[in-house]
Amino acid sequence: MPDSKRFLHPEAIKRIARMDLRARQIVEGYLSGMHRSPHFGQSVEFRQHREYTPGDDLRHVDWQVWARQDRLYIKQYESDEKMQVNLLVDISNSMTFGNGHLNKFEYGATIAVSLAYLAIRNQDSVGCITFDDQIRNRLRPMSSKSQLHSIMSVLDAASLESKTDMTKILGSAAESLTKRGMVILISDLLSDTAGTLKSLRLLTQRGHDVLVFHVMDDEEIDFPFTGPTKFQDMESDTTVNCNPKALKMGYLTALNEFLDELRRGCAKSAIQYALVKTGDPLDAVLAQFLSTRMAM
């Protein structure tokens, strides 16, 4: 692992208190080792030259200038239209689960801010919607640098208390997001699966490029509990008093059925689905995102 990426592990990220610094660390650290430039606009109109810096995509080097002046310059183009990115962040109570370095919400929020930072750095506009069983806060997409702070403020202020109503929220988002763009859903998706997939499909039908970051904790994936345990539902009063080993097999079977259903549903609707675990390095999330962007 390169030194720069060593710091992308959740354990290292947790030590950075400020969210903007976290995002910067993640994005810059991830990008520093790459040859390609983070510029990923699709405009064709020439804007200006600028001097080559390490990491720039060699395809954008102006070789004619190099032949004349023996210097490397990059050709920059003016975009036709700025990309509109909408972050849908789940702030329901279930997102507080997690006994690792970051809980699901912290992990998801870090992803959201990192993506926002990346988009603003690329001069795209970024909006953010936080929700549980209803939309709690909405920031309209903007490309200013202050937008990053606004997003962070919204996420900081989130109170994670209620249940999730994914169908309702995604339906509402489909109605309100009239301009086509990229919709990034960051959630544990612990809601009505069929309704969620139906609503996601609605977003794609409206022309949105939909990405789903399905955040789950390692303990939810592996279910490593032993000994007599009383499980308390974080979004209701339901409890289960059991010996976890006895239920593990059945639990994992049900979980895998749930994940398979999500994967199949998303693939069917051309939705990029990524299951992220709170123990995974965060650059993996960015890789997921950028691979999608490169393919566009």
Place this chain on the structure above:
Amino acid sequence: MLDNLFTSSASVWTGLISAAVLLPILIHLINLVRYKKVPFAAMDFLLKSQKQSKNYVWLKQLLLLLSRVAALLLALFLLSQAGCQEDRIARILGGRSTHHYVLLDDSYSMTDTGDNSNSSNSTDVSTSAFDNAKGVLTSIAGRVSNRQNQKFSLARFSAGERTVGNGDVRFDLENRLVDSAFGSLLDEAKGKLAASALAVDGRSIISQVSAIARQRSDENPILYVLSDFRSKDWELIDDIEGDLRAFKESGGAVELINCTATESPNLAIVDLQPASNVRVANTPLMMEVKIKNLSDSPITKLRALISTDTFSQSTTPTGLVQKTEDLPAIFIQRIEAKETITRLFPVFFSSPGQHSITARIPEDAVAIDNVRSSIVTIKEKAQVLLIDDANQKHAAFVSLALNPNQLTGIAPEVQPKSFLRDVDGKTLSRYDVIYLLDVDALDEAAVRRLRSFCIAGGGLGYFLGPKSSPTFYNKLFEDGQGIFPVELEQAVDVEEDPQAPSADFSPLDHPIFAPVLNQKNSLLDLVDVEQTIVPTREWLLSPPANAKVIATVRGDQRRPLMVESSCGDGRIVVCTTTAGPVWNNWSRNATFLPVLLLLEDYLAGGKHQRTILTLSSTLTLTKDAGQFRPDATILSPIFGSQERESSELKLTAVKDNQFLQSVLPAYNPAGRANLTLPGVYDFWFQETNGAWSVDRDAINVDTIEGNLETIPPGQLLTSLNAVEPTWVNWDQFNPEPNVKPASSLSRLFLVLLVMVFAIEPLLAYLSSFHHA
């Protein structure tokens, strides 16, 4: 301490078992309460899994709980050794006591001290099998003293043979609770224990004690059999096996403890008796002694010592004077294994009375059968009655033959036939034998007296002749049931025949012809028989079953010369020719005297019917109630250093007070008459006029007990397979109860416990109670 705990009452057991059952349940419940709380998000999957696995999880937890309860219970039973002794766990749970029944073989084979024949050191003190058994008894007592709630009973084999009046077994210690006083009680009882002189096996005592133990259903019985396990007693034991199996099935355990190490060589004097029936003072009497080698190897150079005891004609029991005289020893060169050898020797008593003869052989493994006594009743004279006519032409020859030179002790008395008519029965009973010498006929009274005389044992000798009336004798025949064994036809001449293949007098195999039988050129061949009275044709065709021809004329079975028979106890011999030289010349032949003396001895045998008394026999004493008082005195024999002891006996009236009688168990250590030792007993009876009379009897050991062959343990255990007894030699008996072979139940407990220990972790793992 654990023993004390586990042998305590039912409440302790109830508490222990309740704890073993409740403890795992309690821990299980506490485990369920002591859960950790985990807030969880993906509850839907958990609920779905719980719904699917609920019954399966429940079942696994139940099995886990049961396995832990079972483990504790099995460990509890193993720790308490429950079932190791009694194999009856259900009964132990009731807090029952354990009853130790010790049966001690006190037959005289238990005095076996081993082979002493090679012992050079006279100071060696060998321990007998009985001593070994007493040592084991001490060990058993030590075993039971270390436990609580124990009972102890002790009985000897002989107690089974002679029960007390109501049929109960006479225990030396009966149903004694083992407490602090038990030790001294046992020591006191052990001090009284001694091997008996009895030949007794364990059948009776085992049967009785087994029945008693089965009746006491609230106890756990253990039966200890301390014996030498001789083949004669333990080879055919279907009845013992049945009793022990019933004992086992009722929850008992059987321990067989062998108290002897090896089979020792042993000799026994198996018989000692007079060889002749003319027993008179101042006349030698031939005695016969039989010695048996009961071992598997020959014995050589054996000396049998003979002694006689002459008793004075005392008038009271206390004035008795006994004079002992040693006779020349009998030397026996060799006795083969299992062989019985017979030797004759003469004894001589100068005075009439009941005298004893004792034979002894050197001491061997078992001493008590090396001595044997016999009583002979010596008369002043052997009285014989000869009935002849006045000229006594037959009686003179017979008298001369019976008492030549006054040396035989036989006193012939010649009387006419009228004597029989007038004489009373008591007078007639003085005679040993009555000879009727060519008597023509007798009146009915005389016939009745002769019949009574014969039935009582008196001998009858008939010599026929010219005056003998076949009609009269045929009346005595009574179809073979009378006192004359031949149905006569008529007198017939014996034709002279020089070419006859045999002599006129042809004897057959009979004791009276012993001197002349199978001899070439016997003087008997010179006897000429001219005339006999022949039997009827019917008699010849089918003679009575008890009639036997012992001599014929020239070997012709149709012309019997002498016929023998019996009536009651009396013996009868008929000679179909004359005694004197009328129809023959036998009386002038040299063979007449010895044959007639042997005939006299043979006919007198009816008066000396032999009764062999052993310590196992029943002895009946009967006296005329009009002549004797009911009180009697018994003098025991001299045995070792033990002097004669006196004990009292009271006879009871029987048969309408006509007689006084006492039926004694000859061996009765607890009875009124102390008949426990072998030897010569005096039974003194006082007459109504104050005078004393004595009946003297020799009571010997039953020599069958001297066979020291032991049964192989494997054979015995095979016979008792269903009983599953434990077998141990006396010197390997373990007094410590802690080290004992595990019972089948405890082995089962152990196997089950191992299985539970193997299953429990698996169930616990499956039930997720064990952390990874």
